[in-house]
Amino acid sequence: MDKIFTNSIGKLSKQIGNFARVACILEVTTEKPGNVTPTHDFADTKFENFIFGSMLIGDAVEKAFTDGYKENFNIGKRIHQFAKQSKIYNETNTHFGIVLLFIPLATALGMALGMMMKGNENEKNNKISDENLRNAITHVMKKTNVDDAIYFHKAVKMSNVRVSKDFGIDKFDILSENFIKIAKKENINLYHLLKISADKDIIARDLTTKMEISFEHLDFLKGISRKDILSLYLLLLSKFQDTLIMKKRGSEISENVSEMAKEVINGNLSVEKFSDYLYINNINPGTIADITANVVFLYLLKKFLYF
Numbered sequence: 001m002d003k004i005f006t007n008s009i010g011k012l013s014k015q016i017g018n019f020a021r022v023a024c025i026l027e028v029t030t031e032k033p034g035n036v037t038p039t040h041d042f043a044d045t046k047f048e049n050f051i052f053g054s055m056l057i058g059d060a061v062e063k064a065f066t067d068g069y070k071e072n073f074n075i076g077k078r079i080h081q082f083a084k085q086s087k088i089y090n091e092t093n094t095h096f097g098i099v100l101l102f103i104p105l106a107t108a109l110g111m112a113l114g115m116m117m118k119g120n121e122n123e124k125n126n127k128i129s130d131e132n133l134r135n136a137i138t139h140v141m142k143k144t145n146v147d148d149a150i151y152f153h154k155a156v157k158m159s160n161v162r163v164s165k166d167f168g169i170d171k172f173d174i175l176s177e178n179f180i181k182i183a184k185k186e187n188i189n190l191y192h193l194l195k196i197s198a199d200k201d202i203i204a205r206d207l208t209t210k211m212e213i214s215f216e217h218l219d220f221l222k223g224i225s226r227k228d229i230l231s232l233y234l235l236l237l238s239k240f241q242d243t244l245i246m247k248k249r250g251s252e253i254s255e256n257v258s259e260m261a262k263e264v265i266n267g268n269l270s271v272e273k274f275s276d277y278l279y280i281n282n283i284n285p286g287t288i289a290d291i292t293a294n295v296v297f298l299y300l301l302k303k304f305l306y307f
Contacts, residue, residue: 013065016109016301017058020102023297024054024095027289030229033271034257034278034285036094042284045092053094056085060099061106068110073140076148076155076190078103083155093159097203097290101214102297104207108136109301130218134210141207144190146183152190153179172196201243202287206294213240214294221299230271233292237261243287257283 028050031037038047060082067074082099112128155161156174172186172193173179183193194204206213213236221232238261245254260277263269278285 017062020061021058027293033275064106068107076151080151148190242285
């Protein structure tokens, strides 16, 4: 398939939205140990819930890309809109971590493309490099404001996202009833709110380090077969303790899961036995699944578009 390029931002935004949907569907249809898949439902979340969420996320990504192209950044608002729309179809939170990654990425991509198409001196080669995109991610994140932080707070509460005790430590407790008042008083933006928790939450870390984790593992993904995506998932899980597991079960169990993933990669433990252990013990590496989806989204953008 040739790379896609069009001068129509409307058509391009729809294409990018479709890649976001495809990335999510590819991620959830891969039999990843410990996660919802076509053959494994959770008591409160079904495979079908993830399909609904996967379709909805494309709409949010399209809007975020257009926002970025116009340099009218609405990251917090777009996350909140997605959370609100998702509640219509899904009682449970299925894509909050993914949308938290996809919205800034799509916004940054739109901004970078806008600079290129408008003929800025440094962007005349019709190519958006990894470096350019990563710098754009940092730019749009640092340009967030207190309204973005407040929208994020509302989205977290609406979606019943599990938040560790340390997220937004001290006065910036993301679940506090006083958060909005304090956020306005301190004028904290979404970037700095996430930065506070970057050492405890790998999505917060990715969003405040130019998506370091996602980009460093982009070249590892050689294709989009379920085997390729499973290998990526296991690699990420072997290298990083899953934030969701740490929040629900503690660091000892999350560290043990990472060690087991290493054993699978080294051929000392079967995927099936690893999977059985996670499901039997209700251990869900959901954050690693979110990062996996983000790498797949990046792969699709890079392979089929323009950077």
